[in-house]
Amino acid sequence: MSTSSSWSTSAADALRVGPGFRLADIDPRSTPGYDGDKTAGRADLEAGRAPLEDLQERLFAQSVAGTATGSVLLVLQAMDTAGKGGIVRHVVGAVDPQGVELASFKKPTAEELSHDFLWRIEKRLPDAGRLGVFDRSHYEDVLIGRVRSLAPAPEIERRYGAIVAFEAEAAEMGIRLVKVMLHISKDEQRERLAARLERPEKHWKYNPGDVDERQRWDDYMEAYQIAIERTSTPIAPWHVVPADRKWYARLAVQQLLIDALSDIDPQWPAADYDVEEEKRRLAAS
């Protein structure tokens, strides 16, 4: 955004999945579109807080005024430790919590399982004028769902089309989807899990199940490849964000959000009352 930033290509253009996309070709340590180093990246992240806050406040103002028609929905998917929590905390956490709707999707409950996989998702779509965040999402149902055969193969197959239709409908309602896969390497994940095991105050972040899933790394990468290929559409494209460098991933997602909000270009709502008359009433009160 600012002239001093080190983006040579916009984050959206550098990260958007295109034809012939191969996840295996993307280096998790790379910094697509960005020429700066960690120091520059951190400075740019700091510099991006104000425009993100401003755009989000304008959108929120519209929701209060009842004039909002659009919203933004950040969908975060990733292998464990890739940094979803850090994005929520350091990128989304910079804006006014009043305008944010955060939904964390855990293992489905019995009730959720008794419905179509999109049932619990639809209920959490952001209201107009809000910034929604999905920490995991309907994609779990074609990721762990596929890797662990949690549904019959034909049902998994059906879901790709169902997701495309669902997201097209959401877009039609004015929801701007920002779909992000945080892409870490298997080695980097080992290091991050090991760090959690080393420090007692991080033990709560570790789950033996993480290693079980890790042992199916290649299956997961294949499931991501297929899911991304089949659900990346012009209206709801995927972005694969290399995430071995946390500073880059945060900066990139911040830029994607700024882009999406700039695209809505929310204006401050006009007063729906007589400003001069209200000044008089107020002065007399």
Added chain:
Amino acid sequence: MSTSSSWSTSAADALRVGPGFRLADIDPRSTPGYDGDKTAGRADLEAGRAPLEDLQERLFAQSVAGTATGSVLLVLQAMDTAGKGGIVRHVVGAVDPQGVELASFKKPTAEELSHDFLWRIEKRLPDAGRLGVFDRSHYEDVLIGRVRSLAPAPEIERRYGAIVAFEAEAAEMGIRLVKVMLHISKDEQRERLAARLERPEKHWKYNPGDVDERQRWDDYMEAYQIAIERTSTPIAPWHVVPADRKWYARLAVQQLLIDALSDIDPQWPAADYDVEEEKRRLAAS
């Protein structure tokens, strides 16, 4: 908390409502318990971010580990412009959004009105391990409810007792209530409303209804006096926070939250798995 802070008395002790409490005796420009000026106050607010974040993360860790038994619920009540939004943004906004449950209570819907006034409130009580925030609350039903006679007088009367019983039950469930009235003066409100009318990008924050309520200022102060008197209990006391100085109000609420969390004293959850065994499994994966 830190030795360099300018608190002579803890915020909780300085602000807790006691016997013989008179709202009219509290100066909205005062800074009870705090000897520092605005510059010191801002520095102390900044210094309080880390301990608040740390305590909240410990509590959240317990909720993830399934060992949390307690939670904190900040109840914010105030006249318009007193700064509830600023508290949410600058105090609560400093902690990890994943552990926060924010509920804004607007004018009740038809469905909500068809139930007891506590029906919509109960549903939004924070889960164990969370920091809940009520931006307005069940107290509206004895504030605007009383001033505007939105319910018959005997029903309003009944509500004070119902609130005391409800909050005792919530406390029993492990919810630590931090009830805060942000107390501004009528003059300060005029200035803040006038500022909103002066700047087009603030027009959305102004509502002609604000002046209608303002014209009943004395009735509101009386309703607050009665509500605070009748619902301040040892387990769920009220705190009246002078709010003409925004920096003081934010600092004071931050301290109240730190106190409440310190009182829970959440410890990092112990691993429920064999750490050494997991290190081996991870290394081999």
